[in-house]
Amino acid sequence: MGASPAYYIDGSDRVKPMNQPKQIAQLSISRATFGETARIERFDVPFESGQSVLDALRWIRAHQDPTLAIRYACTSANTCKECMLQVDGKTVYACTARLEPRAMHIAPLPNKRLVRDLVTEIAPPDERMPTMR
Ligand code: FES
Numbered sequence: 001m002g003a004s005p006a007y008y009i010d011g012s013d014r015v016k017p018m019n020q021p022k023q024i025a026q027l028s029i030s031r032a033t034f035g036e037t038a039r040i041e042r043f044d045v046p047f048e049s050g051q052s053v054l055d056a057l058r059w060i061r062a063h064q065d066p067t068l069a070i071r072y073a074c075t076s077a078n079t080c081k082e083c084m085l086q087v088d089g090k091t092v093y094a095c096t097a098r099l100e101p102r103a104m105h106i107a108p109l110p111n112k113r114l115v116r117d118l119v120t121e122i123a124p125p126d127e128r129m130p131t132m133r
Contacts, residue, residue, distance in 0.1 A: 023047040023101035025056055029068070030107040033116045038107075041065075047101040052076065054083055054094035057106070057118070069117035070094070084109055085118045094118075 025045045032038040043064055045056040057070045073080035076095045083094040086107045112120035121128070 025051075025099050025101055026103040027056060027060070028103065028105045029060075029118070030105075031068070031117045032114060034114050040105075045099070047099060051099040052095050053085075053087055053092070053097040053099050053104070053106065056099045057094060069115070069119045071119045081122070084120075084122065086110065 025047045027043045030038045043060045072083040108118050109120045
Protein backbone atom coordinates (compact mmCIF):
# COMPACT_ATOMS: atom_id res chain seq x y z
CA MET A 1 0.00 0.00 0.00
CA GLY A 2 1.61 3.28 -1.16
CA ALA A 3 1.43 6.64 0.52
CA SER A 4 -1.21 8.93 -0.88
CA PRO A 5 0.20 11.97 -2.65
CA ALA A 6 0.08 15.26 -0.79
CA TYR A 7 -0.87 18.50 -2.47
CA TYR A 8 -0.86 22.19 -1.69
CA ILE A 9 -2.49 25.25 -3.22
CA ASP A 10 0.02 27.74 -4.59
CA GLY A 11 -0.23 31.52 -4.87
CA SER A 12 -2.34 31.29 -8.00
CA ASP A 13 -4.77 28.88 -6.27
CA ARG A 14 -3.67 25.95 -8.43
CA VAL A 15 -3.23 22.54 -6.84
CA LYS A 16 0.42 21.36 -6.86
CA PRO A 17 2.06 18.14 -5.68
CA MET A 18 3.78 18.59 -2.31
CA ASN A 19 7.11 17.29 -3.63
CA GLN A 20 7.54 20.28 -5.95
CA PRO A 21 9.76 22.90 -4.35
CA LYS A 22 8.02 26.12 -3.42
CA GLN A 23 9.92 29.09 -4.74
CA ILE A 24 9.51 32.59 -3.38
CA ALA A 25 9.79 36.01 -5.01
CA GLN A 26 10.96 38.52 -2.41
CA LEU A 27 9.49 41.87 -3.37
CA SER A 28 10.81 45.02 -1.69
CA ILE A 29 8.21 47.66 -2.46
CA SER A 30 8.63 51.40 -2.08
CA ARG A 31 5.61 52.85 -0.26
CA ALA A 32 4.56 56.41 0.48
CA THR A 33 1.91 58.97 -0.21
CA PHE A 34 2.60 62.26 -1.97
CA GLY A 35 4.94 64.37 0.17
CA GLU A 36 6.03 61.50 2.46
CA THR A 37 9.48 59.95 2.63
CA ALA A 38 9.23 56.50 1.02
CA ARG A 39 9.73 53.38 3.14
CA ILE A 40 10.55 49.90 1.83
CA GLU A 41 8.27 46.99 2.78
CA ARG A 42 9.12 43.38 1.93
CA PHE A 43 6.59 40.79 0.81
CA ASP A 44 7.29 37.12 0.07
CA VAL A 45 5.14 35.88 -2.79
CA PRO A 46 4.78 32.22 -3.88
CA PHE A 47 6.44 31.98 -7.28
CA GLU A 48 5.12 30.11 -10.27
CA SER A 49 6.70 30.22 -13.71
CA GLY A 50 4.87 32.56 -16.06
CA GLN A 51 3.58 34.97 -13.42
CA SER A 52 3.90 38.68 -14.02
CA VAL A 53 4.94 41.31 -11.51
CA LEU A 54 1.33 42.50 -11.64
CA ASP A 55 0.17 38.99 -10.65
CA ALA A 56 2.43 39.22 -7.59
CA LEU A 57 1.16 42.69 -6.64
CA ARG A 58 -2.44 41.51 -6.94
CA TRP A 59 -1.57 38.47 -4.81
CA ILE A 60 -0.12 40.76 -2.13
CA ARG A 61 -3.32 42.84 -2.13
CA ALA A 62 -5.49 39.72 -1.86
CA HIS A 63 -3.44 37.83 0.75
CA GLN A 64 -1.14 40.17 2.66
CA ASP A 65 -1.94 43.87 2.42
CA PRO A 66 -5.09 45.25 0.75
CA THR A 67 -3.82 48.80 1.27
CA LEU A 68 -1.02 48.46 -1.29
CA ALA A 69 -1.85 50.99 -4.02
CA ILE A 70 -1.42 49.72 -7.58
CA ARG A 71 -3.10 50.68 -10.85
CA TYR A 72 -3.92 48.54 -13.87
CA ALA A 73 -6.77 48.10 -16.32
CA CYS A 74 -6.08 45.59 -19.07
CA THR A 75 -4.11 43.05 -16.92
CA SER A 76 -1.73 41.86 -19.64
CA ALA A 77 -2.78 43.20 -23.00
CA ASN A 78 -0.17 45.96 -22.67
CA THR A 79 -2.68 48.43 -24.04
CA CYS A 80 -3.80 50.61 -21.14
CA LYS A 81 -0.27 51.65 -20.00
CA GLU A 82 -1.67 52.14 -16.48
CA CYS A 83 0.66 49.69 -14.72
CA MET A 84 4.01 51.34 -15.45
CA LEU A 85 6.48 51.18 -12.57
CA GLN A 86 10.10 50.35 -11.97
CA VAL A 87 11.56 46.91 -11.32
CA ASP A 88 15.18 47.01 -10.15
CA GLY A 89 15.49 50.53 -11.55
CA LYS A 90 14.10 49.77 -15.02
CA THR A 91 10.76 51.14 -16.19
CA VAL A 92 8.43 48.30 -17.17
CA TYR A 93 4.79 47.40 -17.54
CA ALA A 94 3.97 45.34 -14.44
CA CYS A 95 1.56 43.20 -16.45
CA THR A 96 4.23 42.03 -18.91
CA ALA A 97 7.33 42.04 -16.67
CA ARG A 98 8.06 38.48 -15.54
CA LEU A 99 8.17 37.70 -11.86
CA GLU A 100 11.37 35.87 -10.83
CA PRO A 101 12.12 33.75 -7.75
CA ARG A 102 14.62 36.23 -6.31
CA ALA A 103 14.77 39.58 -4.55
CA MET A 104 13.17 42.28 -6.71
CA HIS A 105 12.82 45.98 -5.91
CA ILE A 106 9.56 47.58 -7.04
CA ALA A 107 9.17 51.36 -7.10
CA PRO A 108 6.90 53.99 -8.65
CA LEU A 109 7.98 55.94 -11.71
CA PRO A 110 10.59 58.46 -10.52
CA ASN A 111 9.76 61.18 -13.05
CA LYS A 112 6.03 61.38 -12.32
CA ARG A 113 4.14 62.89 -9.40
CA LEU A 114 3.51 60.22 -6.76
CA VAL A 115 -0.10 59.56 -5.79
CA ARG A 116 0.47 56.61 -3.41
CA ASP A 117 2.78 53.58 -3.27
CA LEU A 118 3.18 52.42 -6.91
CA VAL A 119 0.63 54.81 -8.42
CA THR A 120 1.87 57.94 -10.14
CA GLU A 121 0.11 60.71 -12.05
CA ILE A 122 0.51 59.65 -15.66
CA ALA A 123 -2.47 61.37 -17.30
CA PRO A 124 -1.59 64.39 -19.46
CA PRO A 125 -2.29 67.67 -17.63
CA ASP A 126 -5.27 68.59 -19.83
CA GLU A 127 -6.93 65.23 -19.00
CA ARG A 128 -6.62 65.51 -15.20
CA MET A 129 -9.29 66.49 -12.73
CA PRO A 130 -8.99 70.20 -11.86
CA THR A 131 -7.63 69.46 -8.35
CA MET A 132 -4.78 67.34 -9.77
CA ARG A 133 -3.39 69.94 -12.19
S1 FES B 1 -2.33 46.61 -17.09
FE1 FES B 1 -2.64 47.52 -19.04
S2 FES B 1 -0.66 47.78 -19.88
FE2 FES B 1 -0.37 46.77 -17.97
